[in-house]
Amino acid sequence: MEGPIATWYTRITAGDARGYRECARSVAGRLKPGAAALEVAPGPGYLAIELAKLGDFKVTGLDISHSFVRIASENARKAGLSIDFRQGNASQLPFEEGSFDAIVCRAAFKNFTDPVGALREMHRVLRPGGVASVFDLRKDAPRDAVEAAVDEMGLSRFNSAMTKLTFRFMLLKSAYPRAAMEQMAAQTPFEEWELLDDGIGFELRLSKGS
Secondary structure, eight states: OOHHHHHHHHHHHHHHHHHHHHHHHHHTTTTTTTTTEEEEOTTTTTHHHHHHTTSSOEEEEESSOOHHHHHHHHHHHHHTTEEEEEBBBBBBSSSTTEEEEEEEEEEGOOOSSHHHHHHHHHHHHHHEEEEEEEEEETTTTOHHHHHHHHHTTOHHOOOOOOHHHHIIIIIIHBBBBHHHHHHHHHTTSSSEEEEETTTEEEEEEEEOOO
């Protein structure tokens, strides 16, 4: 997303503050003070900002969108936080091997052109013992549950209707079924992984051996 579309997405996703905080707490609970964490495809940066608020962590965000890098950097500045947002591709992470203790990706994995390559890159840049979590929409998420989740975002009537249509005709169509996620995880070097239900989505939790 670039330009006006990125700006619109920034505005409508700001209402999901509770979701970002819950996800940040889940990630922070596995980190030690001083840990280095990477968010892949942070968009406006809301999750990275919530994570940075929770502890003495070195947080980095990488997004393919130039607009989102600019928006996320400005949001972090307004929050008084030092977060390194930079532009790049999830399947070609511009980081040295073993750079991070944890990686998180939320609501973006289904959009990657090379999802298995992205998972392999996560493994490469994780330190031994590091963990990665991929949160995204389930293809079999019930329509009524999706609409209820949108209702909780506190959007205007117009943006709520547009978001529900986006879920119905775009996001659910591109979302992965469980079997596809399991197949992709099995093609990576991760020694351990599990796929957990998470509301209308899932969490693919992966661990790199020590």
